[in-house]
Amino acid sequence: MELNEALRRTVGGHWRLLVLFLVLPMLVVATLELGDARTYVSKARVQASATLPTTDVQANAMLSRVRAVATSGSVLKEALKRSGVDDRSQAQVAAETHVARLGGSAVFHVKVTDPDPRTAEKLAGAVSEELVAFFNGSGNLLITQLTDRQQQLRQQRLRVAAEIPNAADPAESGRLTAQLGALDQQILDIQASLRAAEAAGLGDRTASLLSSASDAEQVQRVSPVRVILAGAAGLVAGLLLVMLLEILRPHVGGQSAFARELGGPVLGRLGRTDRRADPGAPPPVDAETVTTLRRAVARRGLQTLVVTGPAPDARLAALARELEARLAAAQGTSSRGTRPGARQAPAPGPAESDGGPVHAATGSGGLATAVRERTEPVNGRITRVAPASRTTSPRVRALHETDDVPDGARTGLVAVEPDLPPYAELRRVHNLLAATGWPLVGVLGDPDRHQRARSR
Structure with missing residues (x-):
């Protein structure tokens, strides 16, 4: 089967069904979005660190961390207290809080959506302020803990290393040597964690609020992206159905x-x-x-x-x-x-009629023809002339x-x-x-x- 024939069978033969599967999901999504209550969004801009991420991996890691902190329970609890909003739960605010990175920098947009414009502004301002406070204060708790743990492991290593020369037997010396190797590995792990935390912007205390929460704006009720995605999903489903129909009842x-x-x-x-x-x-x-x-x-x-x-x-x-x-x-x-005068080959056994003998002849393609001869004077002599043949349709x-x-x-x-x-x-x-x-x-x-x- 050629490609154009396959397209004619699937697309040309079922184009009405494909159009229905394309348009219907788009209409459903648009209708549902138009039927939703009006919502408003307020935005704030936060700089998580003065240190710019050097790779996409670092930038994505920083975005994941900021998003996790902005929707964490401790930050949202303090944000609800700071904003004075008591009719929203932490789960509701977390579902309506979105963080987006500005290019490949360490600057982030914090957006909070709410049916009430004043509530959206209060929550966006409180969440962004708590986010900066976490980065500059409690966000350094991890660095402090890692540093303290590293110091403890180094002191313990010194004690173990001092006990090795005084070991009573080779077995005790081997145990102390193994313990010393384990402590060295833990110290290396702590150092790797500290480097990762510093690359993620922890410990520099350079987070700042670049712009406070803006005036809430009404959210666009119909999202073109969602409508297009719904149409694409419906088209894929329609193509699968058409393929199934062609398998069951081919054309x-x-x-x-x-x-x-x-x-x-x-x-x-x-x-x-x-x-x-x-x-x-x-x-x-x-x-x-x-x-x-x-x-x-x-x-x-x-x-x-x-x-x-x-x-x-x-x-x-x-x-x-x-x-x-x-x-x-x-x-x-x-x-x-x-052409008049063209004779047909007569068959044996002519039959007589009033106007002259009639012969059965064969015309082009083998169809039976009826030929009636007639007499006409030609050059002073009476000659039989066969008129045009009549082929039976x-x-x-x-x-x-x-x-x-x-x-x-x-x-x-x-x-x-x-x-x-x-x-x-x-x-x-x-x-x-x-x-x-x-x-x-x-x-x-x-x-x-x-x-x-x-x-x-």
Whole structure:
């Protein structure tokens, strides 16, 4: 299967479903956001450290630390006391507190969202002030603890190292040596933690409040990002559903693929009809399609054409009558255009009639013709001249109207198929060709989609 055929089957055949899955989630998200109560946001700007992060890893680590501190219980508890807000819980404030880094610097935006603009301003100011106080005060508690622990380990190491020369036996000396190695490893770990803390901005006491909480602004009620993400998620879900539908009920990727699977040509394409008109009205057939069909019939020497497809019986019958009339009209025009005086090869056993002998002859494509000779004076002598031959146009019937077609008649099949016929229709036509032995003349494209009233 070619890529364009796969796209036609999935996208072209189910575009309405894909549009529904794309638009519906976007409408739902937009409706929910419009239905939410109005909220306001207040922003404050905090510098966590005067030391700039040198790598993205350090910047991300600093952002994670500031975000964790800003939403911690101790900071929010003090912020609620400082702001005098007693009708909000710590969990509510933590859910509405957001921290964002300004580029790759150590400056952060602290945003607090609340339905009341005054409450949003109070909480944003209190949280940012408590955040600075933590960095410059209690935030250095970790540095102090690490330094004290390092000093204790060094003193303990000195005592153990002094006891090694006075060991009573080799076993005691080995135990003290192992203890000394463990103390050295702990000291190295403490030093690594101190370096990491200093890189994260701890211990420098340089945190500051760059700008206090601003006036609360109304939050945009419909977020374009969320709407777009909802549409993308819906589109992915629609594509998965379409793939599942194509697995359960596959289609053929157009009339060209349908004809290729059957080993025949595409004869043409019918015109589109008005759906509000009579369902039994024949679809428009252009002159090029009629010419192609007539040449195909003449090449195969067929006497009867049978049209079949997923369209209703009334539409197929109307199309058969239209094709028969157009083929007969085209055949008459072709006969009138034959050069006068052209003789046809007579068959044995002429039959006499009033105007002269009539011979059965064979025209182009093997179709039976009727040739009536007549006499005309040519150069002073009476000479028999055969007029233009009249080729018998084929009969065209719908599949359900083939009871009057004799079994010995040379019959061909024309499949009238929509743009994306189901694969079951391809199997049906293939089985029909195998069962009847009729040759496939070709495939006609039908732009109108129809479902038969009865099952095949």
